[in-house]
Amino acid sequence: MTFFLMHKNIAAAEIGIDDVTEGIFKIYEILDSDHLPVGIEKGTGNDAARSLNEWWIGRAIPASRSGLREALEILRISSPQVLLLKCFGLSLSDQYWVCPKDKPLKWADINFFENDFSEDVGNALFGKDIGGGEISLSSPDNTSDGWLKKKWVITDGKRVLLKGGSPPFYQEPFNEVLASILMEKLNIPHVPYTLAWDKEQPMSACEDFISPETDLVSAWRIYSAQKRPNHASIYQHTVHCMESLGIPGVKESLDRMIMVDFLIANTDRHFNNFGAVRNAETLEWLGLAPVFDCGTSMWHDQATQLIRPGYKNPSKPFKKEHEEQIKLVTSFDWLNLKCLTGVEEEYRELLRKSIYIDDQRRDTLCSALVSRIKMVEELR
Numbered sequence: 001m002t003f004f005l006m007h008k009n010i011a012a013a014e015i016g017i018d019d020v021t022e023g024i025f026k027i028y029e030i031l032d033s034d035h036l037p038v039g040i041e042k043g044t045g046n047d048a049a050r051s052l053n054e055w056w057i058g059r060a061i062p063a064s065r066s067g068l069r070e071a072l073e074i075l076r077i078s079s080p081q082v083l084l085l086k087c088f089g090l091s092l093s094d095q096y097w098v099c100p101k102d103k104p105l106k107w108a109d110i111n112f113f114e115n116d117f118s119e120d121v122g123n124a125l126f127g128k129d130i131g132g133g134e135i136s137l138s139s140p141d142n143t144s145d146g147w148l149k150k151k152w153v154i155t156d157g158k159r160v161l162l163k164g165g166s167p168p169f170y171q172e173p174f175n176e177v178l179a180s181i182l183m184e185k186l187n188i189p190h191v192p193y194t195l196a197w198d199k200e201q202p203m204s205a206c207e208d209f210i211s212p213e214t215d216l217v218s219a220w221r222i223y224s225a226q227k228r229p230n231h232a233s234i235y236q237h238t239v240h241c242m243e244s245l246g247i248p249g250v251k252e253s254l255d256r257m258i259m260v261d262f263l264i265a266n267t268d269r270h271f272n273n274f275g276a277v278r279n280a281e282t283l284e285w286l287g288l289a290p291v292f293d294c295g296t297s298m299w300h301d302q303a304t305q306l307i308r309p310g311y312k313n314p315s316k317p318f319k320k321e322h323e324e325q326i327k328l329v330t331s332f333d334w335l336n337l338k339c340l341t342g343v344e345e346e347y348r349e350l351l352r353k354s355i356y357i358d359d360q361r362r363d364t365l366c367s368a369l370v371s372r373i374k375m376v377e378e379l380r
């Protein structure tokens, strides 16, 4: 079937989507190359179609998502790709979608920022029975990334992302809140997370930081759009790719992200866990995205005895260990560690809310946080 690849109200290309695989097999015509997704080849040949299809399939719920198989069974759907077309590829993180050529639709009538959506897919993703009635598959959850269970809900008119944790400690939601507390005190632009509960299951809740006017573009799309020369490190190539697009404040923002990741010993700052924000209409770059997804930190999956704050802690994306990665910070001038005095007590109170974290683990985590702060003090 023929579709227009839309960027909000602008048609960027005319494309063919296969009825069987639901993948993009052809770019018939480029209509506005500036509005193609970042890093897509600007042609109509097979290579360009392949790269656009990779982007398209990458919008689907990843195969690694916890509980995906069960959710697909509940929804009676064969694969996450099938869900993509059910919501025209619309997302709450950017303004791309596909419009059937023979049945024109308007962005204003279908986008999830301004129109209601069903929680059926989100509930199925959390393994909930959604009843025997008609299932609505039009949901921004169809295009959500990441491996943790998550769903979008509308609360007081706001779009809010609820995200679970993983056994045995279900610590990720608490880590998100801790990171928010630290970044609030250090004045680091961030997505604020709060705790939410589904019976006894802790979840984190955060508002959509993207609006109908903006796009989140992952660092991966920006980084992989250019070939990294042999002489350039991963960090240098990242900065180069971002600055050459005209993104403002790149090093300053990376300094802050590296710092908070050091403090919480984040192990999973991969290239889809940070990015940049641009205006979806003018394409003007606004800066790096506020720091989000800090859950995979604070030894969340490690036995209490293995929590070693001072011992080679693995990092991403620039270096393999935080002790090396923090050397990339270009300036500490902005950092006022005094603001963190006593933060461990706030952390202790937060952890008390978890039934999965016993007294010993709570004490160990609080002193680990204090150690990490001291390490930064010594480093500077």
Ligand SMILES: Nc1ncnc2c1ncn2[C@@H]1O[C@H](COP(=O)(O)OP(=O)(O)OP(=O)(O)O)[C@@H](O)[C@H]1O
Pocket (backbone or CB within 6 Å): 092, 093, 144, 145, 146, 147, 148, 149, 161, 163, 191, 206, 207, 208, 209, 210, 216, 268, 272, 273, 292, 293, 295, 296
């Ligand atoms: N508040 C938000 N507003 C808009 N988009 C968001 C928001 N939070 C997350 N996203 C988008 O959803 C994706 C998945 O969210 P997130 O990274 O928090 O999930 P995750 O399951 O923890 O991921 P991972 O697999 O990296 O652990 C993000 O990469 C980002 O594209």
Ligand SMILES: [Mg+2]
Pocket (backbone or CB within 6 Å): 145, 146, 272, 273, 293
């Ligand atoms: Mg993520």
